[in-house]
Amino acid sequence: MTEAAVLALQRALVEAALMPDPGPLERDPGGFAAGRGLSEADQAAFRRFKDRLLVYRTLVRGNLVEPVEWVCRVTRALLEPSGAWDDCMAAFLASRGLQSAYYRDVSATFLGWLAATGWGLDRWPFLLHLAHYELLNALVARHPGAGPDAVPPGALHPWPRLGDVLVLDAPGQVVTYQYHVHRATPEAPVPGPGTVHLLAYRDAEGDTRWLELTPATAALLVGARSASIGQTALDLGLEDLSEAVELLADFQAKGAIRGFRPAPARTGG
Amino acid sequence: MAFHLPTGPCTGVGLGLREPHFALAAEANPGVPFWEIAPENVIGDGGRDHDTVCKVLSRDPVVTHGLGLSVGGFDPFDADYLRQLAEFLEFTGSPWHSEHLCFSTVDGSATHDLLPMPLTRASARHTIRRVKELKERLPVPLILENITFYAELGMSELAEPDFLAEVLDGADVGWLLDVNNVYVNALNFRFDPWRWFDRVPLERVVQMHIAGHTQAFGLTLDTHGAPVIDPVIRLMQEVLPRIGRPVPVLLERDNAIPCLDTLLEERAAIQEAYDQVVAVPVRRSHD
Numbered sequence: 001m002t003e004a005a006v007l008a009l010q011r012a013l014v015e016a017a018l019m020p021d022p023g024p025l026e027r028d029p030g031g032f033a034a035g036r037g038l039s040e041a042d043q044a045a046f047r048r049f050k051d052r053l054l055v056y057r058t059l060v061r062g063n064l065v066e067p068v069e070w071v072c073r074v075t076r077a078l079l080e081p082s083g084a085w086d087d088c089m090a091a092f093l094a095s096r097g098l099q100s101a102y103y104r105d106v107s108a109t110f111l112g113w114l115a116a117t118g119w120g121l122d123r124w125p126f127l128l129h130l131a132h133y134e135l136l137n138a139l140v141a142r143h144p145g146a147g148p149d150a151v152p153p154g155a156l157h158p159w160p161r162l163g164d165v166l167v168l169d170a171p172g173q174v175v176t177y178q179y180h181v182h183r184a185t186p187e188a189p190v191p192g193p194g195t196v197h198l199l200a201y202r203d204a205e206g207d208t209r210w211l212e213l214t215p216a217t218a219a220l221l222v223g224a225r226s227a228s229i230g231q232t233a234l235d236l237g238l239e240d241l242s243e244a245v246e247l248l249a250d251f252q253a254k255g256a257i258r259g260f261r262p263a264p265a266r267t268g269g
Numbered sequence: 270m271a272f273h274l275p276t277g278p279c280t281g282v283g284l285g286l287r288e289p290h291f292a293l294a295a296e297a298n299p300g301v302p303f304w305e306i307a308p309e310n311v312i313g314d315g316g317r318d319h320d321t322v323c324k325v326l327s328r329d330p331v332v333t334h335g336l337g338l339s340v341g342g343f344d345p346f347d348a349d350y351l352r353q354l355a356e357f358l359e360f361t362g363s364p365w366h367s368e369h370l371c372f373s374t375v376d377g378s379a380t381h382d383l384l385p386m387p388l389t390r391a392s393a394r395h396t397i398r399r400v401k402e403l404k405e406r407l408p409v410p411l412i413l414e415n416i417t418f419y420a421e422l423g424m425s426e427l428a429e430p431d432f433l434a435e436v437l438d439g440a441d442v443g444w445l446l447d448v449n450n451v452y453v454n455a456l457n458f459r460f461d462p463w464r465w466f467d468r469v470p471l472e473r474v475v476q477m478h479i480a481g482h483t484q485a486f487g488l489t490l491d492t493h494g495a496p497v498i499d500p501v502i503r504l505m506q507e508v509l510p511r512i513g514r515p516v517p518v519l520l521e522r523d524n525a526i527p528c529l530d531t532l533l534e535e536r537a538a539i540q541e542a543y544d545q546v547v548a549v550p551v552r553r554s555h556d
Binding site: 001002003005006007009010011013014017018038039041042044045046048049051052053055056058059060063064096097098099100101102103104106141142143144145171202205206207 | 309310312313314315316317318319320336337338342343347350372374375376377378379380381382384386387389390391392394395419420421422423424425426486487488490
């Protein structure tokens with residue numbers, strides 16, 4: 001046997017595990033092997049071990065689906081009654097898009113696949129929003145924190161001034177959904193339509209928290225990261241600047257905002 | 270040239286460190302001689318559980334046990350991952366890094382499972398070359414674990430112990446001997462585990478694994494989801510004197526994980542069984 005034959009065997013086993021329909025392997029394991037260029041001796045081994053190769057299929061698939069089910073509980077509850085969850089997982093696994101060595105990346109890969117393929121969006125137009133919300137809920141809690149390029153803590157102060165910009169805590173995210181995904185539950189998994197702005201952040205206990213924001217507050221949290229709080233508030237037409245400052249101070253106290261620092265000077269040209 | 274055995278601060282019976290026990294383990298070491306951790310579950314992660322486990326890893330003796338290198342695969346090793354792994358190995362002070370004698374990715378597609386290598390000479394040659402490359406790129410010795418497998422992948426040219434010996438000797442690496450995997454394979458393929466041990470290079474054993482298994486699909490599955498059964502403990506007791514050194518043993522539990530106290534009781538019972546035999550003189554073969 002050559003090393004090319006070793007690779008062909010490995011490819012055949014992974015295909016047997018991830019292809020949507022196990023029928024070809026179940027009905028004719030020798031033919032399945034022959035179709036993948038395997039030798040007659042290897043075809044015989046596939047016939048001999050057919051049932052056990054199908055056990056591998058069950059184990060591999062269960063292993064890959066488990067983290068998605070753990071993270072996307074509402075999405076699963078939405079799709080499972082109609083049998084669509086299994087179809088969704090089968091299509092995801094068949095895409096073979098998972099490349100990361102990190103098991104925790106399976107769910108993020110699933111979301112990327114959902115976004116790239118648009119799977120199920122014709123029937124459930126909110127599906128991507130819902131899965132995104134569920135994934136973000138998991139990722140915020142385990143975000144690795146500020147990287148080496150982060151603003152050092154000593155450069156930040158805890159109370160906002162109008163000339164400051166804000167620095168979100170590293171796991172924090174301001175997101176906008178077109179459906180009320182934050183109100184969906186496994187018991188009531190269909191989110192109502194309507195734009196919703198949310199702030200996801202990690203609290204002092206390490207848990208993910210969500211705050212529903214007004215459109216103006218969401219815009220302030222986004223805008224005041226690069227322009228001063230005062231300028232951003234004026235641009236947004238906020239009349240009571242002290243209210244905006246108090247709001248940001250409250251977010252800082254909750255842990256959603258890491259701190260404040262003077263806005264960088266504007267340069268011309 | 271004689272095999273150079275890596276050594277380290279890990280002795281006795283250790284315990285796999287799993288997320289439900291991070292907080293209790295971080296409070297104070299509950300009498301566990303060493304922990305084992307999967308780097309893939311820590312590297313690049315963050316948050317409360319990550320901070321907690323890092324406290325344990327920086328305080329107690331640790332060995333690392335990898336899941337995703339796909340040692341027998343054909344995809345190039347991920348340079349970024351190897352760099353992160355090297356940093357992690359230095360952080361933990363692990364005396365060696367173990368991986369599985371298997372493949373888990375093909376053409377960039379990760380299965381996150383431990384899939385069996387074809388038991389052929391070409392497969393062994395290929396794996397030896399890959400292991401030698403990994404040895405060059407890791408800051409600590411690499412050791413390989415014998416896996417549980419449920420089907421032979423293609424027509425075998427070698428029996429499993431001969432394939433194992435060929436890879437370990439050819440790559441000149443240490444062996445993480447999983448006695449539960451030997452036991453499970455013996456049940457599924459109907460062979461005598463005692464005779465199996467006659468054909469493998471026990472002088473290369475650096476560490477051992479012990480775990481529980483489950484019956485499903487008409488097979489015995491290596492689930493790490495049940496307490497270790499007595500025959501597996503006896504197998505550990507039989508092979509330790511044949512190894513002739515008190516190599517560290519690690520109790521694995523990855524599914525249906527009980528409370529830490531229950532696992533500590535199981536660890537203590539295995540430690541007792543271990544202590545009964547580590548002073549026994551070496552026997553060269555099973556009587």
